[in-house]
Amino acid sequence: MSYTHLKDRQYYEDVYDRHTVEDARRGMVYYDDFYLKFEKKLPKDDKIDRPGNAILLNVFYMQTVGDDLLYRYENRDQKISEWITRDEEKDEQIASARLSEEPHCKHCGKQGLRIIDKSLTHRNEDANYDDPEEVMFMLSCPHCKKNSAFWEDGTPWKLKPTLCPKCKAEMTHTTTETKTAMTFTYTCPSCKHSYKDKIDIKDKKEKPDPNYDEDRAHFCLQDKEFRDKLFEIRRGLLEMAALGKEFKEKEDNKHIYDAMKEVKKPKIAELTPLLAPSLEKAGYIEFSLDKPEMGRDVFIGFSCLDSKSGREDYDSRKTLKKLVDKALIDTNWRLMSDGINYRLGYLNGKIRAYEREEDIKNLVMKTRKLKPKDNSIDTDKSRNAYSIKGKNGEDILL
Numbered sequence: 001m002s003y004t005h006l007k008d009r010q011y012y013e014d015v016y017d018r019h020t021v022e023d024a025r026r027g028m029v030y031y032d033d034f035y036l037k038f039e040k041k042l043p044k045d046d047k048i049d050r051p052g053n054a055i056l057l058n059v060f061y062m063q064t065v066g067d068d069l070l071y072r073y074e075n076r077d078q079k080i081s082e083w084i085t086r087d088e089e090k091d092e093q094i095a096s097a098r099l100s101e102e103p104h105c106k107h108c109g110k111q112g113l114r115i116i117d118k119s120l121t122h123r124n125e126d127a128n129y130d131d132p133e134e135v136m137f138m139l140s141c142p143h144c145k146k147n148s149a150f151w152e153d154g155t156p157w158k159l160k161p162t163l164c165p166k167c168k169a170e171m172t173h174t175t176t177e178t179k180t181a182m183t184f185t186y187t188c189p190s191c192k193h194s195y196k197d198k199i200d201i202k203d204k205k206e207k208p209d210p211n212y213d214e215d216r217a218h219f220c221l222q223d224k225e226f227r228d229k230l231f232e233i234r235r236g237l238l239e240m241a242a243l244g245k246e247f248k249e250k251e252d253n254k255h256i257y258d259a260m261k262e263v264k265k266p267k268i269a270e271l272t273p274l275l276a277p278s279l280e281k282a283g284y285i286e287f288s289l290d291k292p293e294m295g296r297d298v299f300i301g302f303s304c305l306d307s308k309s310g311r312e313d314y315d316s317r318k319t320l321k322k323l324v325d326k327a328l329i330d331t332n333w334r335l336m337s338d339g340i341n342y343r344l345g346y347l348n349g350k351i352r353a354y355e356r357e358e359d360i361k362n363l364v365m366k367t368r369k370l371k372p373k374d375n376s377i378d379t380d381k382s383r384n385a386y387s388i389k390g391k392n393g394e395d396i397l398l
């Protein structure tokens, strides 16, 4: 098996790191520019390394460069493995490809062609870069010495015709090649319209990049101290952002948190005195609680007798439900949704306690019809200050 796609691991590492360096250099242009403008605007008695200023520069550094560096560092091995797997698969696809039938020479119609090349390419010209490619066979004819190309399934490869922009006839073209460019001259046999297309093939000499090795070591986070510092900054900023968000949420939804403070949390022993009197007044006697069911939440069954004659099933249940709901409205207890059962004047149901902050919050919002403020706009104003050495040893105030 020949490896036309798969290369040394070093190749992929170089490609990945070059990309990292190029991105980072672009980001540093913004950061340096911001830094200079920021420094210029400072009042005379202020210094750029004052903690308050450093915070802002930190945030800006992470946004323009730092977060990307960490992301690319963390994903480097995985990305490179993906590239290697992809290229291995391409080689495998080429190696295992077989022509499904013996093709005829496109030029003389004879058989017995010899495969001189196999390559991967998109059959559809509009395909995206990531779409799967197909194997194309290049065959040489021993009889007429001309080449023909076929897809794996035996379909001859066809160059998509260039149509005349004026009369839509198929154009012919000639190619002239110089050292620096290829020129294609298209001519319409029908209306004689003609135009040229030029492709530069000048060797793009790579400009010398004396800082590359140093930048690669720096931006690819090869220095452990710098790397650890960046991770620490990111962690700090994320924590501060989360705290800030929580603080802001509490501030924005003060009306809800205030209402939560007003919610009464009666003990189990306090439930009977809370419920029994109002039920008795309405004719429900002998109120009693079952043994509580203690799980993640607490449930308690209750029962009573309807002493009012003439009040039957539906009315009795509905009236009792109203009374229980009303008695519990200011507490963290609620009647459960499966409601109340009735048989021959004996009624029973279940109530449950809401104990977790989030549950109580939902409870008061529902009961009192309180709406939270929209917190979708993220304001991470609170940030932390750090200090770190830049790539040239200068203090870049992270």
Ligand SMILES: [Zn+2]
Pocket (backbone or CB within 6 Å): 105, 106, 107, 108, 109, 110, 141, 142, 143, 144, 145, 146
């Ligand atoms: Zn031939």
Ligand SMILES: [Zn+2]
Pocket (backbone or CB within 6 Å): 164, 165, 166, 167, 168, 169, 188, 189, 190, 191, 192, 193
């Ligand atoms: Zn034409």
